[in-house]
Amino acid sequence: MDVRAALSAQAIQAALDGKTKPPGSLGRIEGLAAQVAALQGTPAPRVESCRLLIFAADHGMAALSAFPQEVTRQMVGNFLAGGAAASVFARAVGAEVTVVDAGVAGEPLEAEGLVSRRIGAGTADAREGPAMSADQVREALEAGRALGAGVRADAAAFGEMGIGNTASAALVAAKLLGRPVGPLVGRGTGLDDAGLARKRAALEGAAGRCPDRMGAVDALREYGGFEIAMMAGAMLGAARARRVVLVDGFIAGAAAASALDLDPGCREAMVFCHRSAEAGHGALLEGLGAEPLLDLALRLGEGTGALLAFPLVRAAAAMLAEMASFEDAGVSAGPPAG
Numbered sequence: 001m002d003v004r005a006a007l008s009a010q011a012i013q014a015a016l017d018g019k020t021k022p023p024g025s026l027g028r029i030e031g032l033a034a035q036v037a038a039l040q041g042t043p044a045p046r047v048e049s050c051r052l053l054i055f056a057a058d059h060g061m062a063a064l065s066a067f068p069q070e071v072t073r074q075m076v077g078n079f080l081a082g083g084a085a086a087s088v089f090a091r092a093v094g095a096e097v098t099v100v101d102a103g104v105a106g107e108p109l110e111a112e113g114l115v116s117r118r119i120g121a122g123t124a125d126a127r128e129g130p131a132m133s134a135d136q137v138r139e140a141l142e143a144g145r146a147l148g149a150g151v152r153a154d155a156a157a158f159g160e161m162g163i164g165n166t167a168s169a170a171l172v173a174a175k176l177l178g179r180p181v182g183p184l185v186g187r188g189t190g191l192d193d194a195g196l197a198r199k200r201a202a203l204e205g206a207a208g209r210c211p212d213r214m215g216a217v218d219a220l221r222e223y224g225g226f227e228i229a230m231m232a233g234a235m236l237g238a239a240r241a242r243r244v245v246l247v248d249g250f251i252a253g254a255a256a257a258s259a260l261d262l263d264p265g266c267r268e269a270m271v272f273c274h275r276s277a278e279a280g281h282g283a284l285l286e287g288l289g290a291e292p293l294l295d296l297a298l299r300l301g302e303g304t305g306a307l308l309a310f311p312l313v314r315a316a317a318a319m320l321a322e323m324a325s326f327e328d329a330g331v332s333a334g335p336p337a338g
């Protein structure tokens, strides 16, 4: 940490401790407020607006899901029509939504309001070989970076839709952390025990094709999804533009791990919003040293957990910006005199 950053962290802590409350009594909301103040470079931060980017794409490993591949395309329609959980939560918390086709299978989708950044019509099957080419990884990262940099809201929330993407996320996370994939494999949309055993065996086989530890570009090429790579790029773009980056569940977590591998500095923008019920998410968060804000047993994706956390981040920033100090309010600070 350089001297300027140390001073500013101290100034932020002093501002927090000067507020009319026992020091530390707002718990983790204080740390959140300090993070946003440091990101925005002001002791009076503001997180009033939020835009959710939902990245949709299909996967060569879709057969490892409990649902058919066409659900990805159908859900894109549902997002655009405003009927999905993410659509409803976005309205409830006052967030805007952008839906991005990063590579949904079949003919290119054409729908009003859809942002098309298709890298391909779904990835190849990572059980057999690389999911995508190195050029496709670069293209996805770059398209994402531009989208993230273009967010005008104070906070950028990241969600996804892609049947089969918990398989892809488990493999990407395993390789970035240098861990076996087994404990990162979960039921996704709701596999039964037999389906889970089949998925675990398939992913262990796929993991065996490559070294135990890989960098983000290699891991994304071998095992990624177009939406995961594009989301990683978008997180980098938004973080560099000093937007608060609201990270959703397991798949968004794998994208965040990729972004962190590419640029550890983006960590200061990231808020890990919740711990998903997907089996591997706890281990992924722990591997990243991240303590999420919420644990609501969500396992939907779409950015739903990020949207639910947004009001907490908004309140944390408002606390620091608006709360009276002991001095302002004429409230006695500290123990009684004498």
Ligand SMILES: O=C(O)c1ccc[n+]([C@@H]2O[C@H](COP(=O)([O-])O)[C@@H](O)[C@H]2O)c1
Pocket: 064, 065, 066, 067, 160, 161, 162, 163, 164, 165, 166, 167, 187, 188, 189, 190, 248, 249, 250, 251, 252, 276, 277, 278, 281, 298, 299, 300, 301, 302
């Ligand atoms: O975000 C999560 O933690 C999460 C956990 C389980 C499932 N999902 C969603 O379910 C889909 C992936 O599940 P699956 O079984 O098709 O791999 C994909 O569309 C995700 O948005 C999302």
Ligand SMILES: Cc1cc2nc[nH]c2cc1C
Pocket: 067, 071, 075, 160, 161, 162, 189, 300, 301, 302
């Ligand atoms: C219906 C449905 C909605 C989703 N939203 C995110 N992933 C999903 C998976 C399914 C199956």
